[in-house]
Each structure stands twice: as structure tokens, then as C-alpha cells.
Amino acid sequence: VYIVGGVIPRFADFFVKSGFARCFADKGCMSEYFKGIPVWLVTAPYSGLVGAGVALEQA
Known part of the structure; x- marks a missing residue:
């Protein structure tokens, strides 16, 4: 899962310490998956444009 854009990258330290990854994985019978x-x-700026450029280059 890639978290990109919006306000989350501006609060990277808070996000990392928030336990999001742990909560994401804690899904009862689906936890193993x-x-x-x-x-x-x-956190890279313009990551969407960089990705689009790579895709265009590879096409």
C-alpha cells in the first residue's frame, strides 16, 4: 500500500508513529493475509509525474 499526496506526507512523523500499518494488518481472520x-x-514531490514519465519512457 502506497500512501501518497494530500496532507499525510506533511505529517510523516505523526503518521509513522500513529500505528496505521499495525491497524491495517489487524483484520481478524484476514490478519495473516x-x-x-x-x-x-x-514523500517525493511530484511522484505521480515521475511515475508517468517512467511509464512513457518504457512505452
Whole structure:
């Protein structure tokens, strides 16, 4: 899971300490499945444009 854009990257320290990844993985009978899914906070500026540029370059 990639968390990108909006206000979350502005509060990166709070987000990392908030326990989001733990809560994301704590899903009862689905916990085994979700605990293997990494959670990433993208802080790079213009990451969408960079990704679009890479996709265009590879096309």
C-alpha cells in the first residue's frame, strides 16, 4: 500500500508513529493475509509525474 499526496506526507512523523500499518494488518481472520502487505509513505514531490514519465519512457 502506497500512501501518497494530500496532507499525510506533511505529517510523516505523526503518521509513522500513529500505528496505521499495525491497524491495517489487524483484520481478524484476514490478519495473516494483510500482515504480509507493506505500507509505504511516499514523500517525493511530484511522484505521480515521475511515475508517468517512467511509464512513457518504457512505452
